[in-house]
Amino acid sequence: MSVRHLAVIGLGLIGGSLARALRAAGEVGRISGYDPDPVQRQQALKLGVIDEVHEQAPEAVADADLVVLAVPVLRTAEAYAACLPGLRPETVVSDVGSTKQSVLRDIAAVCGGQLPPRFVAAHPIAGTEKSGVANSQTELFRNHRVIITPHEHQDAAARQLVARLWQAIGARVVEMSPAQHDAIFAATSHLPHVLAYSFVDMLARLERSGEIFPNAGGGFRDFTRIASSSPQMWHDVLRANEAAVADLLDRQIEELQQIRRMMAESRWDELKALFERARAARERYLSQIE
Protein backbone atom coordinates (compact mmCIF):
# COMPACT_ATOMS: atom_id res chain seq x y z
CA MET A 1 0.00 0.00 0.00
CA SER A 2 1.49 3.32 -1.11
CA VAL A 3 -1.10 5.67 0.40
CA ARG A 4 -2.66 5.24 3.82
CA HIS A 5 -5.36 7.87 3.25
CA LEU A 6 -6.48 9.24 -0.12
CA ALA A 7 -8.86 12.17 -0.43
CA VAL A 8 -10.69 12.72 -3.71
CA ILE A 9 -12.06 16.22 -4.27
CA GLY A 10 -14.60 16.05 -7.09
CA LEU A 11 -16.54 12.80 -7.30
CA GLY A 12 -17.18 12.55 -11.03
CA LEU A 13 -16.14 10.18 -13.79
CA ILE A 14 -12.39 10.69 -13.35
CA GLY A 15 -12.24 11.07 -9.56
CA GLY A 16 -14.53 8.07 -9.11
CA SER A 17 -12.62 5.90 -11.57
CA LEU A 18 -9.29 6.77 -9.97
CA ALA A 19 -10.60 5.87 -6.49
CA ARG A 20 -11.97 2.56 -7.78
CA ALA A 21 -8.73 1.71 -9.61
CA LEU A 22 -6.40 2.56 -6.71
CA ARG A 23 -8.51 0.53 -4.32
CA ALA A 24 -8.66 -2.44 -6.71
CA ALA A 25 -4.86 -2.29 -7.04
CA GLY A 26 -4.49 -2.35 -3.24
CA GLU A 27 -2.62 0.96 -3.33
CA VAL A 28 -4.77 2.88 -0.83
CA GLY A 29 -6.14 2.29 2.66
CA ARG A 30 -8.99 4.65 3.39
CA ILE A 31 -10.63 6.91 0.82
CA SER A 32 -12.50 10.05 1.79
CA GLY A 33 -14.33 12.26 -0.67
CA TYR A 34 -15.92 15.64 -1.18
CA ASP A 35 -18.05 17.07 -3.97
CA PRO A 36 -20.10 20.27 -3.96
CA ASP A 37 -23.02 18.29 -5.42
CA PRO A 38 -24.84 16.25 -2.72
CA VAL A 39 -26.12 13.81 -5.38
CA GLN A 40 -22.58 12.86 -6.48
CA ARG A 41 -21.49 12.67 -2.84
CA GLN A 42 -24.23 10.23 -1.89
CA GLN A 43 -23.83 8.16 -5.06
CA ALA A 44 -20.08 7.83 -4.52
CA LEU A 45 -20.68 6.57 -0.99
CA LYS A 46 -23.50 4.25 -1.98
CA LEU A 47 -21.47 2.75 -4.84
CA GLY A 48 -18.59 2.10 -2.44
CA VAL A 49 -16.26 4.29 -4.49
CA ILE A 50 -15.26 6.10 -1.28
CA ASP A 51 -15.37 5.06 2.37
CA GLU A 52 -16.51 8.34 3.83
CA VAL A 53 -17.99 11.53 2.53
CA HIS A 54 -17.64 15.06 3.89
CA GLU A 55 -19.66 18.20 3.41
CA GLN A 56 -16.57 20.41 3.50
CA ALA A 57 -13.32 20.00 1.58
CA PRO A 58 -10.98 20.66 4.58
CA GLU A 59 -12.63 17.84 6.53
CA ALA A 60 -12.20 15.45 3.60
CA VAL A 61 -8.46 16.18 3.28
CA ALA A 62 -7.63 16.34 6.99
CA ASP A 63 -5.08 13.59 7.72
CA ALA A 64 -4.81 12.64 3.99
CA ASP A 65 -1.45 11.62 2.52
CA LEU A 66 -2.59 12.30 -1.02
CA VAL A 67 -5.29 14.64 -2.26
CA VAL A 68 -6.48 14.41 -5.86
CA LEU A 69 -8.36 17.40 -7.25
CA ALA A 70 -10.67 15.93 -9.90
CA VAL A 71 -12.69 19.03 -10.72
CA PRO A 72 -13.23 21.06 -13.94
CA VAL A 73 -9.91 22.75 -14.76
CA LEU A 74 -11.08 26.29 -14.02
CA ARG A 75 -12.06 25.23 -10.49
CA THR A 76 -8.80 23.48 -9.64
CA ALA A 77 -7.14 26.40 -7.86
CA GLU A 78 -10.38 27.24 -6.04
CA ALA A 79 -10.60 23.61 -4.89
CA TYR A 80 -6.96 23.75 -3.79
CA ALA A 81 -7.61 26.92 -1.82
CA ALA A 82 -10.69 25.37 -0.22
CA CYS A 83 -8.61 22.40 0.95
CA LEU A 84 -5.74 24.51 2.32
CA PRO A 85 -7.03 24.78 5.92
CA GLY A 86 -7.06 20.97 6.17
CA LEU A 87 -3.76 20.18 4.40
CA ARG A 88 -0.70 19.04 6.32
CA PRO A 89 2.72 20.22 5.05
CA GLU A 90 3.61 16.70 3.94
CA THR A 91 0.40 16.05 1.98
CA VAL A 92 0.92 15.49 -1.74
CA VAL A 93 -1.70 17.17 -3.95
CA SER A 94 -2.29 16.27 -7.59
CA ASP A 95 -4.89 17.03 -10.24
CA VAL A 96 -6.29 15.44 -13.41
CA GLY A 97 -7.03 18.55 -15.48
CA SER A 98 -7.04 18.62 -19.28
CA THR A 99 -4.91 21.77 -19.42
CA LYS A 100 -1.73 22.33 -17.44
CA GLN A 101 -0.36 25.88 -17.84
CA SER A 102 -3.54 27.45 -16.46
CA VAL A 103 -3.73 25.02 -13.54
CA LEU A 104 -0.13 25.71 -12.52
CA ARG A 105 -0.60 29.47 -12.91
CA ASP A 106 -3.86 29.49 -10.92
CA ILE A 107 -2.48 27.34 -8.12
CA ALA A 108 0.61 29.51 -7.83
CA ALA A 109 -1.74 32.50 -7.55
CA VAL A 110 -3.62 31.06 -4.56
CA CYS A 111 -0.29 30.09 -2.93
CA GLY A 112 1.27 33.55 -2.85
CA GLY A 113 2.82 33.34 -6.30
CA GLN A 114 4.87 30.18 -5.80
CA LEU A 115 3.92 26.60 -6.63
CA PRO A 116 3.86 24.28 -3.63
CA PRO A 117 6.68 21.67 -3.91
CA ARG A 118 4.26 18.83 -3.25
CA PHE A 119 1.81 19.78 -5.98
CA VAL A 120 2.04 17.41 -8.98
CA ALA A 121 0.20 18.39 -12.16
CA ALA A 122 -1.08 15.35 -14.06
CA HIS A 123 -3.48 14.62 -16.92
CA PRO A 124 -4.80 11.12 -17.61
CA ILE A 125 -5.62 10.74 -21.33
CA ALA A 126 -8.76 8.75 -20.73
CA GLY A 127 -12.41 9.38 -20.31
CA THR A 128 -15.70 8.75 -22.01
CA GLU A 129 -18.38 11.13 -23.21
CA LYS A 130 -20.34 10.16 -20.08
CA SER A 131 -20.03 12.18 -16.89
CA GLY A 132 -20.64 11.52 -13.20
CA VAL A 133 -19.52 9.03 -10.60
CA ALA A 134 -22.23 6.59 -11.72
CA ASN A 135 -20.22 6.05 -14.92
CA SER A 136 -16.88 5.59 -13.17
CA GLN A 137 -14.92 2.44 -14.06
CA THR A 138 -12.04 0.60 -12.39
CA GLU A 139 -10.30 -0.03 -15.72
CA LEU A 140 -10.70 3.45 -17.23
CA PHE A 141 -6.99 4.25 -17.19
CA ARG A 142 -5.47 0.88 -18.08
CA ASN A 143 -3.19 1.14 -21.13
CA HIS A 144 -3.79 4.89 -21.32
CA ARG A 145 -1.22 7.64 -21.05
CA VAL A 146 -0.91 9.99 -18.11
CA ILE A 147 1.03 13.18 -18.74
CA ILE A 148 2.90 14.65 -15.78
CA THR A 149 4.16 18.20 -16.24
CA PRO A 150 6.89 18.83 -13.65
CA HIS A 151 7.61 22.29 -12.27
CA GLU A 152 10.62 23.99 -10.77
CA HIS A 153 11.29 23.28 -7.06
CA GLN A 154 8.98 20.25 -7.22
CA ASP A 155 9.54 17.62 -4.58
CA ALA A 156 10.91 14.61 -6.49
CA ALA A 157 9.38 12.12 -4.03
CA ALA A 158 5.93 13.66 -4.52
CA ARG A 159 6.23 13.36 -8.30
CA GLN A 160 7.47 9.79 -8.00
CA LEU A 161 4.56 8.83 -5.75
CA VAL A 162 2.00 10.16 -8.23
CA ALA A 163 3.77 8.49 -11.18
CA ARG A 164 3.99 5.16 -9.33
CA LEU A 165 0.29 5.19 -8.47
CA TRP A 166 -0.76 5.78 -12.09
CA GLN A 167 1.57 2.99 -13.20
CA ALA A 168 0.11 0.69 -10.55
CA ILE A 169 -3.31 1.00 -12.17
CA GLY A 170 -2.00 0.23 -15.63
CA ALA A 171 -1.33 3.71 -17.04
CA ARG A 172 1.81 4.77 -18.90
CA VAL A 173 3.39 7.93 -17.46
CA VAL A 174 4.99 10.45 -19.81
CA GLU A 175 6.63 13.72 -18.71
CA MET A 176 6.59 16.92 -20.73
CA SER A 177 6.51 20.66 -20.17
CA PRO A 178 3.16 22.35 -19.43
CA ALA A 179 3.42 24.39 -22.66
CA GLN A 180 4.14 21.32 -24.76
CA HIS A 181 1.23 19.52 -23.13
CA ASP A 182 -1.21 22.32 -23.86
CA ALA A 183 -0.15 22.66 -27.50
CA ILE A 184 -0.46 18.92 -28.13
CA PHE A 185 -3.85 18.49 -26.48
CA ALA A 186 -5.29 21.59 -28.13
CA ALA A 187 -4.69 19.64 -31.35
CA THR A 188 -5.68 16.09 -30.41
CA SER A 189 -8.52 16.82 -28.04
CA HIS A 190 -9.65 20.41 -27.50
CA LEU A 191 -10.15 21.45 -31.13
CA PRO A 192 -11.92 18.15 -32.06
CA HIS A 193 -14.44 18.85 -29.30
CA VAL A 194 -15.08 22.33 -30.71
CA LEU A 195 -15.55 20.87 -34.21
CA ALA A 196 -17.88 18.10 -33.04
CA TYR A 197 -20.07 20.39 -30.93
CA SER A 198 -20.15 22.97 -33.70
CA PHE A 199 -21.07 20.43 -36.37
CA VAL A 200 -23.96 18.93 -34.37
CA ASP A 201 -25.23 22.39 -33.43
CA MET A 202 -25.11 23.55 -37.06
CA LEU A 203 -27.18 20.52 -38.12
CA ALA A 204 -29.65 20.95 -35.27
CA ARG A 205 -30.29 24.50 -36.44
CA LEU A 206 -31.19 23.40 -39.99
CA GLU A 207 -34.88 23.44 -40.91
CA ARG A 208 -34.73 19.80 -41.95
CA SER A 209 -32.86 18.63 -38.84
CA GLY A 210 -35.85 16.43 -37.97
CA GLU A 211 -35.26 14.23 -41.02
CA ILE A 212 -31.47 14.37 -40.82
CA PHE A 213 -30.76 12.68 -37.51
CA PRO A 214 -32.83 9.49 -38.06
CA ASN A 215 -30.86 8.86 -41.27
CA ALA A 216 -27.42 9.15 -39.73
CA GLY A 217 -25.21 6.06 -39.86
CA GLY A 218 -22.32 4.64 -37.88
CA GLY A 219 -19.76 7.10 -39.24
CA PHE A 220 -21.89 9.98 -37.94
CA ARG A 221 -22.24 8.34 -34.55
CA ASP A 222 -18.48 8.00 -34.07
CA PHE A 223 -17.70 11.41 -35.53
CA THR A 224 -20.10 13.15 -33.11
CA ARG A 225 -19.51 11.00 -30.03
CA ILE A 226 -17.42 13.66 -28.27
CA ALA A 227 -20.29 16.17 -28.71
CA SER A 228 -22.01 14.26 -25.89
CA SER A 229 -19.24 15.30 -23.48
CA SER A 230 -19.82 17.62 -20.53
CA PRO A 231 -20.40 21.21 -21.78
CA GLN A 232 -19.15 22.59 -18.44
CA MET A 233 -15.91 20.65 -18.67
CA TRP A 234 -15.19 21.68 -22.25
CA HIS A 235 -16.16 25.28 -21.66
CA ASP A 236 -13.56 25.26 -18.91
CA VAL A 237 -10.91 23.59 -21.06
CA LEU A 238 -11.37 26.12 -23.84
CA ARG A 239 -11.08 29.06 -21.48
CA ALA A 240 -8.06 27.51 -19.81
CA ASN A 241 -6.26 26.80 -23.10
CA GLU A 242 -7.69 29.64 -25.12
CA ALA A 243 -4.62 30.78 -27.03
CA ALA A 244 -3.58 27.36 -28.31
CA VAL A 245 -7.13 26.40 -29.31
CA ALA A 246 -7.78 29.76 -30.99
CA ASP A 247 -4.63 29.38 -33.08
CA LEU A 248 -5.66 25.93 -34.29
CA LEU A 249 -9.26 27.02 -34.88
CA ASP A 250 -7.96 29.81 -37.14
CA ARG A 251 -5.94 27.26 -39.09
CA GLN A 252 -8.94 24.93 -39.32
CA ILE A 253 -11.22 27.68 -40.63
CA GLU A 254 -8.55 28.65 -43.15
CA GLU A 255 -8.26 25.04 -44.36
CA LEU A 256 -12.04 24.70 -44.72
CA GLN A 257 -12.11 27.95 -46.70
CA GLN A 258 -9.41 26.53 -48.97
CA ILE A 259 -11.51 23.41 -49.53
CA ARG A 260 -14.53 25.60 -50.25
CA ARG A 261 -12.51 27.47 -52.89
CA MET A 262 -11.30 24.20 -54.44
CA MET A 263 -14.94 23.18 -54.80
CA ALA A 264 -16.04 26.54 -56.22
CA GLU A 265 -13.17 26.50 -58.73
CA SER A 266 -13.56 22.79 -59.57
CA ARG A 267 -10.02 22.03 -58.44
CA TRP A 268 -11.08 18.46 -57.71
CA ASP A 269 -7.64 16.91 -58.12
CA GLU A 270 -6.31 19.16 -55.36
CA LEU A 271 -9.19 18.13 -53.13
CA LYS A 272 -8.47 14.47 -53.76
CA ALA A 273 -4.78 15.05 -53.02
CA LEU A 274 -5.77 16.65 -49.71
CA PHE A 275 -7.94 13.64 -48.83
CA GLU A 276 -5.02 11.36 -49.73
CA ARG A 277 -2.61 13.32 -47.52
CA ALA A 278 -5.09 13.11 -44.64
CA ARG A 279 -5.61 9.39 -45.04
CA ALA A 280 -1.87 8.77 -45.16
CA ALA A 281 -1.36 10.87 -42.00
CA ARG A 282 -4.05 8.91 -40.16
CA GLU A 283 -2.50 5.60 -41.25
CA ARG A 284 0.83 6.79 -39.82
CA TYR A 285 -0.96 7.71 -36.58
CA LEU A 286 -2.58 4.26 -36.36
CA SER A 287 0.77 2.55 -36.95
CA GLN A 288 2.27 4.58 -34.09
CA ILE A 289 -0.35 3.73 -31.49
CA GLU A 290 -0.76 0.04 -32.33
Added chain:
Amino acid sequence: MSVRHLAVIGLGLIGGSLARALRAAGEVGRISGYDPDPVQRQQALKLGVIDEVHEQAPEAVADADLVVLAVPVLRTAEAYAACLPGLRPETVVSDVGSTKQSVLRDIAAVCGGQLPPRFVAAHPIAGTEKSGVANSQTELFRNHRVIITPHEHQDAAARQLVARLWQAIGARVVEMSPAQHDAIFAATSHLPHVLAYSFVDMLARLERSGEIFPNAGGGFRDFTRIASSSPQMWHDVLRANEAAVADLLDRQIEELQQIRRMMAESRWDELKALFERARAARERYLSQIE
Protein backbone atom coordinates in the same frame (compact mmCIF):
# COMPACT_ATOMS: atom_id res chain seq x y z
CA MET B 1 -34.29 -17.86 -54.89
CA SER B 2 -35.24 -14.44 -56.28
CA VAL B 3 -32.45 -14.02 -58.82
CA ARG B 4 -31.13 -16.78 -61.05
CA HIS B 5 -28.07 -14.81 -62.19
CA LEU B 6 -26.60 -11.75 -60.47
CA ALA B 7 -23.83 -9.66 -62.02
CA VAL B 8 -21.77 -7.39 -59.80
CA ILE B 9 -19.94 -4.58 -61.58
CA GLY B 10 -17.30 -3.20 -59.22
CA LEU B 11 -15.80 -5.75 -56.84
CA GLY B 12 -15.03 -3.60 -53.81
CA LEU B 13 -16.24 -3.45 -50.23
CA ILE B 14 -19.90 -2.84 -51.11
CA GLY B 15 -20.19 -5.00 -54.22
CA GLY B 16 -18.35 -7.84 -52.50
CA SER B 17 -20.41 -7.61 -49.31
CA LEU B 18 -23.67 -7.56 -51.27
CA ALA B 19 -22.66 -10.66 -53.24
CA ARG B 20 -21.69 -12.48 -50.05
CA ALA B 21 -24.92 -11.51 -48.28
CA LEU B 22 -27.26 -12.44 -51.14
CA ARG B 23 -25.56 -15.79 -51.53
CA ALA B 24 -25.70 -16.48 -47.78
CA ALA B 25 -29.41 -15.65 -47.82
CA GLY B 26 -29.97 -18.08 -50.69
CA GLU B 27 -31.36 -15.31 -52.86
CA VAL B 28 -29.11 -15.80 -55.88
CA GLY B 29 -28.01 -18.69 -58.07
CA ARG B 30 -24.94 -17.80 -60.03
CA ILE B 31 -22.85 -14.64 -59.45
CA SER B 32 -20.64 -13.17 -62.13
CA GLY B 33 -18.40 -10.18 -61.63
CA TYR B 34 -16.36 -7.51 -63.34
CA ASP B 35 -13.92 -4.92 -62.05
CA PRO B 36 -11.44 -2.82 -64.05
CA ASP B 37 -8.76 -3.74 -61.49
CA PRO B 38 -7.38 -7.26 -62.12
CA VAL B 39 -6.30 -7.53 -58.46
CA GLN B 40 -9.85 -7.04 -57.18
CA ARG B 41 -11.15 -9.42 -59.87
CA GLN B 42 -8.82 -12.22 -58.87
CA GLN B 43 -9.33 -11.66 -55.15
CA ALA B 44 -13.11 -11.76 -55.53
CA LEU B 45 -12.88 -15.06 -57.35
CA LYS B 46 -10.33 -16.54 -54.94
CA LEU B 47 -12.41 -15.52 -51.91
CA GLY B 48 -15.47 -17.18 -53.46
CA VAL B 49 -17.37 -13.89 -53.44
CA ILE B 50 -18.28 -14.50 -57.10
CA ASP B 51 -18.48 -17.68 -59.19
CA GLU B 52 -17.00 -16.33 -62.38
CA VAL B 53 -15.04 -13.28 -63.38
CA HIS B 54 -14.96 -11.48 -66.72
CA GLU B 55 -12.52 -9.09 -68.31
CA GLN B 56 -15.28 -7.08 -69.97
CA ALA B 57 -18.47 -5.72 -68.41
CA PRO B 58 -20.85 -6.86 -71.23
CA GLU B 59 -19.69 -10.46 -70.79
CA ALA B 60 -20.30 -10.27 -67.04
CA VAL B 61 -23.88 -9.04 -67.45
CA ALA B 62 -24.88 -11.22 -70.42
CA ASP B 63 -27.79 -13.40 -69.31
CA ALA B 64 -28.02 -11.66 -65.88
CA ASP B 65 -31.41 -11.01 -64.27
CA LEU B 66 -30.00 -8.36 -61.96
CA VAL B 67 -26.95 -6.16 -62.41
CA VAL B 68 -25.62 -4.14 -59.48
CA LEU B 69 -23.30 -1.25 -60.28
CA ALA B 70 -21.08 -0.94 -57.20
CA VAL B 71 -18.62 1.65 -58.49
CA PRO B 72 -17.66 5.18 -57.35
CA VAL B 73 -20.68 7.43 -58.01
CA LEU B 74 -19.09 9.43 -60.81
CA ARG B 75 -18.44 6.21 -62.73
CA THR B 76 -21.94 4.79 -62.40
CA ALA B 77 -23.28 6.02 -65.75
CA GLU B 78 -20.05 5.04 -67.50
CA ALA B 79 -20.38 1.55 -66.00
CA TYR B 80 -24.01 1.43 -67.10
CA ALA B 81 -23.05 2.43 -70.63
CA ALA B 82 -20.29 -0.18 -70.69
CA CYS B 83 -22.79 -2.88 -69.73
CA LEU B 84 -25.42 -1.83 -72.30
CA PRO B 85 -24.28 -4.13 -75.13
CA GLY B 86 -24.79 -7.13 -72.81
CA LEU B 87 -28.07 -6.13 -71.14
CA ARG B 88 -31.34 -7.82 -72.02
CA PRO B 89 -34.49 -5.65 -71.97
CA GLU B 90 -35.82 -7.44 -68.90
CA THR B 91 -32.60 -7.09 -66.85
CA VAL B 92 -33.02 -5.02 -63.68
CA VAL B 93 -30.09 -2.68 -62.97
CA SER B 94 -29.44 -1.08 -59.61
CA ASP B 95 -26.64 0.88 -57.95
CA VAL B 96 -25.31 1.57 -54.45
CA GLY B 97 -24.06 5.14 -54.88
CA SER B 98 -23.85 7.67 -52.04
CA THR B 99 -25.53 10.40 -54.10
CA LYS B 100 -28.70 9.96 -56.12
CA GLN B 101 -29.56 13.05 -58.18
CA SER B 102 -26.27 12.89 -60.08
CA VAL B 103 -26.54 9.15 -60.72
CA LEU B 104 -30.08 9.49 -62.11
CA ARG B 105 -29.09 12.49 -64.24
CA ASP B 106 -25.97 10.78 -65.59
CA ILE B 107 -27.75 7.53 -66.40
CA ALA B 108 -30.55 9.38 -68.18
CA ALA B 109 -27.84 11.12 -70.21
CA VAL B 110 -26.30 7.85 -71.46
CA CYS B 111 -29.82 6.54 -72.23
CA GLY B 112 -30.92 9.26 -74.62
CA GLY B 113 -32.32 11.56 -71.96
CA GLN B 114 -34.77 9.14 -70.35
CA LEU B 115 -34.26 6.88 -67.34
CA PRO B 116 -34.67 3.17 -68.12
CA PRO B 117 -37.79 1.79 -66.34
CA ARG B 118 -35.80 -1.08 -64.86
CA PHE B 119 -33.11 1.06 -63.28
CA VAL B 120 -33.51 1.26 -59.50
CA ALA B 121 -31.40 3.83 -57.64
CA ALA B 122 -30.44 2.62 -54.16
CA HIS B 123 -28.02 3.61 -51.40
CA PRO B 124 -27.16 1.28 -48.53
CA ILE B 125 -26.21 3.30 -45.42
CA ALA B 126 -23.39 1.01 -44.42
CA GLY B 127 -19.70 0.73 -44.95
CA THR B 128 -16.45 0.93 -43.11
CA GLU B 129 -13.44 3.13 -43.63
CA LYS B 130 -11.79 0.10 -45.26
CA SER B 131 -11.99 -0.43 -48.99
CA GLY B 132 -11.66 -3.39 -51.32
CA VAL B 133 -13.20 -6.83 -51.74
CA ALA B 134 -10.79 -8.27 -49.16
CA ASN B 135 -12.70 -6.32 -46.49
CA SER B 136 -16.16 -7.37 -47.68
CA GLN B 137 -18.48 -8.88 -45.06
CA THR B 138 -21.65 -10.94 -45.28
CA GLU B 139 -23.29 -9.03 -42.44
CA LEU B 140 -22.36 -5.50 -43.53
CA PHE B 141 -25.94 -4.42 -44.27
CA ARG B 142 -27.84 -6.16 -41.47
CA ASN B 143 -29.91 -3.67 -39.44
CA HIS B 144 -28.79 -0.84 -41.71
CA ARG B 145 -30.98 1.39 -43.84
CA VAL B 146 -31.12 1.27 -47.61
CA ILE B 147 -32.58 4.33 -49.31
CA ILE B 148 -34.39 3.76 -52.60
CA THR B 149 -35.13 6.88 -54.63
CA PRO B 150 -37.89 6.03 -57.13
CA HIS B 151 -38.20 7.82 -60.45
CA GLU B 152 -41.04 8.51 -62.85
CA HIS B 153 -41.99 5.66 -65.22
CA GLN B 154 -40.09 3.20 -63.03
CA ASP B 155 -41.12 -0.43 -63.35
CA ALA B 156 -42.79 -1.25 -60.02
CA ALA B 157 -41.74 -4.91 -60.17
CA ALA B 158 -38.09 -3.91 -60.64
CA ARG B 159 -38.24 -1.63 -57.60
CA GLN B 160 -39.94 -4.33 -55.54
CA LEU B 161 -37.31 -6.90 -56.49
CA VAL B 162 -34.48 -4.65 -55.36
CA ALA B 163 -36.29 -3.72 -52.13
CA ARG B 164 -37.06 -7.38 -51.36
CA LEU B 165 -33.43 -8.42 -51.85
CA TRP B 166 -32.14 -5.78 -49.44
CA GLN B 167 -34.77 -6.81 -46.90
CA ALA B 168 -33.77 -10.47 -47.34
CA ILE B 169 -30.24 -9.63 -46.15
CA GLY B 170 -31.48 -7.77 -43.08
CA ALA B 171 -31.60 -4.17 -44.31
CA ARG B 172 -34.48 -1.74 -43.75
CA VAL B 173 -35.67 -0.11 -46.97
CA VAL B 174 -36.81 3.53 -46.93
CA GLU B 175 -38.06 5.46 -49.96
CA MET B 176 -37.49 9.16 -50.49
CA SER B 177 -36.93 11.58 -53.37
CA PRO B 178 -33.42 11.93 -54.86
CA ALA B 179 -33.26 15.58 -53.75
CA GLN B 180 -34.27 14.76 -50.18
CA HIS B 181 -31.71 11.96 -50.11
CA ASP B 182 -28.89 14.20 -51.28
CA ALA B 183 -29.71 16.96 -48.80
CA ILE B 184 -29.87 14.55 -45.87
CA PHE B 185 -26.66 12.70 -46.68
CA ALA B 186 -24.74 15.88 -47.37
CA ALA B 187 -25.42 16.61 -43.69
CA THR B 188 -24.96 13.21 -42.04
CA SER B 189 -22.17 11.83 -44.18
CA HIS B 190 -20.59 14.02 -46.86
CA LEU B 191 -19.78 17.09 -44.76
CA PRO B 192 -18.43 15.01 -41.82
CA HIS B 193 -15.98 13.38 -44.25
CA VAL B 194 -14.80 16.82 -45.41
CA LEU B 195 -14.38 17.94 -41.80
CA ALA B 196 -12.49 14.82 -40.75
CA TYR B 197 -10.12 14.85 -43.74
CA SER B 198 -9.56 18.57 -43.31
CA PHE B 199 -8.86 18.29 -39.59
CA VAL B 200 -6.30 15.49 -39.99
CA ASP B 201 -4.63 17.29 -42.89
CA MET B 202 -4.41 20.53 -40.89
CA LEU B 203 -2.71 18.69 -38.03
CA ALA B 204 -0.36 16.81 -40.34
CA ARG B 205 0.83 20.15 -41.72
CA LEU B 206 1.75 21.52 -38.29
CA GLU B 207 5.44 21.67 -37.45
CA ARG B 208 4.88 19.66 -34.29
CA SER B 209 2.71 17.01 -35.96
CA GLY B 210 5.33 14.40 -35.03
CA GLU B 211 4.60 14.84 -31.33
CA ILE B 212 0.85 15.30 -31.76
CA PHE B 213 -0.24 11.97 -33.19
CA PRO B 214 1.42 9.67 -30.61
CA ASN B 215 -0.45 11.55 -27.86
CA ALA B 216 -3.90 11.22 -29.39
CA GLY B 217 -6.48 9.30 -27.38
CA GLY B 218 -9.65 7.33 -28.09
CA GLY B 219 -11.78 10.40 -28.80
CA PHE B 220 -9.36 11.42 -31.55
CA ARG B 221 -9.40 7.95 -33.04
CA ASP B 222 -13.20 7.87 -33.35
CA PHE B 223 -13.42 11.47 -34.52
CA THR B 224 -10.95 10.87 -37.35
CA ARG B 225 -11.98 7.32 -38.32
CA ILE B 226 -13.77 8.46 -41.49
CA ALA B 227 -10.58 10.22 -42.64
CA SER B 228 -9.28 6.73 -43.45
CA SER B 229 -12.00 6.29 -46.10
CA SER B 230 -11.26 6.04 -49.81
CA PRO B 231 -10.14 9.45 -51.19
CA GLN B 232 -11.36 8.49 -54.67
CA MET B 233 -14.83 7.62 -53.40
CA TRP B 234 -15.21 10.82 -51.39
CA HIS B 235 -13.80 12.98 -54.14
CA ASP B 236 -16.54 11.52 -56.33
CA VAL B 237 -19.25 12.03 -53.73
CA LEU B 238 -18.33 15.67 -53.26
CA ARG B 239 -18.33 16.38 -56.97
CA ALA B 240 -21.62 14.53 -57.39
CA ASN B 241 -23.35 16.37 -54.53
CA GLU B 242 -21.43 19.63 -54.78
CA ALA B 243 -24.25 22.14 -54.23
CA ALA B 244 -25.65 20.54 -51.08
CA VAL B 245 -22.21 20.01 -49.52
CA ALA B 246 -21.05 23.53 -50.41
CA ASP B 247 -24.11 25.04 -48.73
CA LEU B 248 -23.47 23.09 -45.52
CA LEU B 249 -19.74 23.82 -45.61
CA ASP B 250 -20.55 27.54 -45.78
CA ARG B 251 -22.80 27.19 -42.74
CA GLN B 252 -20.11 25.20 -40.91
CA ILE B 253 -17.42 27.80 -41.59
CA GLU B 254 -19.81 30.52 -40.43
CA GLU B 255 -20.53 28.65 -37.20
CA LEU B 256 -16.82 28.13 -36.52
CA GLN B 257 -16.21 31.83 -37.12
CA GLN B 258 -18.96 32.61 -34.61
CA ILE B 259 -17.25 30.37 -32.06
CA ARG B 260 -13.94 32.07 -32.78
CA ARG B 261 -15.56 35.46 -32.11
CA MET B 262 -17.12 34.18 -28.87
CA MET B 263 -13.63 33.17 -27.75
CA ALA B 264 -12.04 36.46 -28.82
CA GLU B 265 -14.75 38.45 -27.03
CA SER B 266 -14.80 36.18 -23.95
CA ARG B 267 -18.47 35.35 -24.50
CA TRP B 268 -17.96 32.06 -22.66
CA ASP B 269 -21.53 31.63 -21.52
CA GLU B 270 -22.69 31.69 -25.14
CA LEU B 271 -20.09 29.09 -26.01
CA LYS B 272 -21.25 26.86 -23.18
CA ALA B 273 -24.87 27.30 -24.29
CA LEU B 274 -23.84 26.21 -27.81
CA PHE B 275 -22.15 23.10 -26.40
CA GLU B 276 -25.28 22.37 -24.37
CA ARG B 277 -27.52 22.71 -27.43
CA ALA B 278 -25.25 20.35 -29.36
CA ARG B 279 -25.19 17.76 -26.61
CA ALA B 280 -28.99 17.88 -26.30
CA ALA B 281 -29.35 17.45 -30.09
CA ARG B 282 -27.06 14.44 -30.06
CA GLU B 283 -28.96 12.89 -27.15
CA ARG B 284 -32.18 13.27 -29.18
CA TYR B 285 -30.45 11.60 -32.14
CA LEU B 286 -29.32 8.67 -29.98
CA SER B 287 -32.82 8.25 -28.58
CA GLN B 288 -34.20 8.09 -32.14
CA ILE B 289 -31.84 5.41 -33.43
CA GLU B 290 -31.88 3.17 -30.37
